[in-house]
Amino acid sequence: MNGLEVRGLSYRYGPRQALKEVSFSVPKGRFCALLGPNGAGKSTLFNLLTALFTAPEGQIMVAGVNLSQEPRRALARMGVVFQQPTLDLDLTVRRNMLYFAALHGISGSEAARRCDAALEQLGMGERAAETVRALNGGHRRRMEIARALIHRPEVLLLDEPTVGLDAASRAAITDHVHALADQGLSVLWATHLTDEVQDNDLTLLLHKGVLLAQDTAANLRQDQSLQDAFLRLTGGAVQEHGGGGLR
Amino acid sequence: MNWTIALAAILHREALRFVGQRGRFVAALVRPLVWLFVFAAGFRAALGLSITPPYQTYITYETYIVPGLCGMILLFNGMQSSLSLVYDREMGSMRLLLTAPLPRWWLLFCKLLAGTLVSLLQCAAFLAIAALWGIRLPLSGYLLALPALALSGLMLGALGLMLSSFIRQLENFAGVMNFVIFPMFFLSSALYPLWKMAEASPRLRDLCNLNPFTHAVELIRFALYGQVNLTAALWVSLALAGFGAAALWGYDPARGVQNRKGQGG
Incomplete structure (x- = not known):
């Protein structure tokens, strides 16, 4: 069973489409990095995953429990680390x-x-x-x-948890959460910093509300650094939008 | 069971924060005390008051405005505690609260109750100082004032909660002061009786009559003299129900409360 499963999730703020048909799953015991530049839709996705908003379209399953149908049971199975200090x-x-x-x-x-x-x-x-x-x-x-x-909880969500920390603390926390995943927790870790992602982590690349890629980091980056692969994939998307040719 | 555990924890947290922030407590007390010691003293000569219920004898202006100043404490506190939810400082803790596996209406109610509890402690301190100053009320008045203050505090807290979910422009406290607190406070019976207001303008008196804060103040005023003002109690309860329902609607996740506040990205 998957720890976290998202299917066909879309969300708009008035006319602006913040998320478009996002689907992915995080199996039990996996560390999944949600990688995207600022404004990609990461915060919106987190607000939906924590039931702060509900989406008119799509489905979110937390450890097998449907978030929109049984929000309390689903929230009880979820641990959240917010970007804001709490x-x-x-x-x-x-x-x-x-x-x-x-x-x-x-x-x-x-x-x-x-x-x-x-x-x-x-x-x-x-x-x-x-x-x-x-x-x-x-x-x-x-x-x-x-x-x-x-x-x-069975699922741990973290929204840019290393913002504002020094390099040593950042590395320590990243390692700590990877270890938690190894112990069986499903982890979704949102970040825009590629050095927090390890090669066998699942990686979701979110850009302008669309999931551009989902694979292990090793497969995504191939022989490049993840940073370059990230720029190649998102840069391509920017050109597609800017040129208006491919979509 | 889980519900009461959460309620106890939320009340406990608010009480600890209240004890920890003595500066906030003093600041909240200074405001009504300045009105009582300075404003009322100066106004005493200018304003003649006749005998109207619940008073049975001539009273000084200081005595008249004590219930209104209790209302002022509730008003400021209700706005402050509810609106702090949408400011960045408290944004995180609000999220933490709303992701607890309990019904949202219960969580918001707990929060409201916690804020009201702090208001009540401040009112008690204020009434104690007023008593030292010579404005003493009957014991039955102090006892009956407790539920009156609680009901009024809940109503004003619910108003703040409603505003925090709806109004985007009120993102700083100065805006709230200008557009909510001052109009509510001055268009009420807190500082002057309504018959006095009617001498100036009947229309203003009618506006004051519509203001739920007027009824909160009157509820407190009668209660402080051991009497129940049923009309006022009814008005305050109705306003509480209305504001509470609107706040719940505003915090409905399907409407995405926080997304209009620039939280999207």
Whole structure:
């Protein structure tokens, strides 16, 4: 069974088509990179995947549950790391985790146990009583990822999770999430940075609301760097639009 | 079960944030206190008040505007807590909230209740200071004011929630001040009784009568003297239902609330 399956998803903002018949799937235990320049439609796709909007056309299945028919069951199977920071800076690390756990119906000793385990896994156990403000950007992100896993989802969505981080933190977080995928999680990772994608990751190339390509990164790039392949594929599309000849 | 766990967590979070941000608390108190100590003192001489219910004797102007200033606290707080949802600062936490596996109306209601709770704490502090200043009310008044303030706070919070989902232009607080808070506050019985307003212009009085904030203030005013103003309670409840329904409609995912706010890309 696929962790995440999207079929024929389209969305418009008034006259502007933001997504056009997007279909893809992320199998269990795979890391899938959603690669696209700014304005490609990544944020729209995330808003649809997290049920912040609903799309009139298309279907989203989360771990076998239809998002539009049973949104709550689907959301319970999904962990999300948003692009915007979602932590309360003046509350402690533990309090932030417990708040999230409660939103997912986990409370009491079970919540405390899961929070401690999640923090322990990050090597942050002794910082649980500190306020989030005292953490650096990399740690805050890692904490948001750990928090998104508290309710044991099957699918993890991350919307440009490395924005604003230094190179070392970026690499650490990218590796960490790849390891999570190896443990059986289906991961969808949106980014515009090609160096976060590894060769055997599934890669979706989104440009102007259309999926231009979906394959492993190795197959997409062939003997080029992924960056060059990315520019070749999107640059081609720009010409097609600009020249108006091929479409 | 999950519903109450989430409710408790949302209320707890708001309470912790409230305790943590003492500056916000003080700032919210300073506003009505300036009105009470400065504005009302200056106005006292200029305005003569006759005896109208719920008052049974001549009252000072300070005494008259206390319920209105409670309303002001609720109004500012309701707008602030609801509209902060659409500002960037709170955008992330709103998303976090809305992706919880619970019905959206329940999540929004929890948020509304949490904001109202903070307003109530501020009103309590304000009434305490007013009592120290010499404006004391009957004990039954303080008790009855609690549900009146809660109902009014919910209504004004729902108004803010509705605005946050609909109106794109109100993206900064100054706009809200000019187009919502000031008209609502001044076109009400908060600062002057409606019969006084009618002397100036009957049409203005009619406008004030339509303003749900007027009814919120009157509900609080009567409650503070241990009386129930049923008409006002009905008006406030109706407004709460209307604003609440509109807010829910505005936050319907099929309509894509946030997409009109430049979140698309």
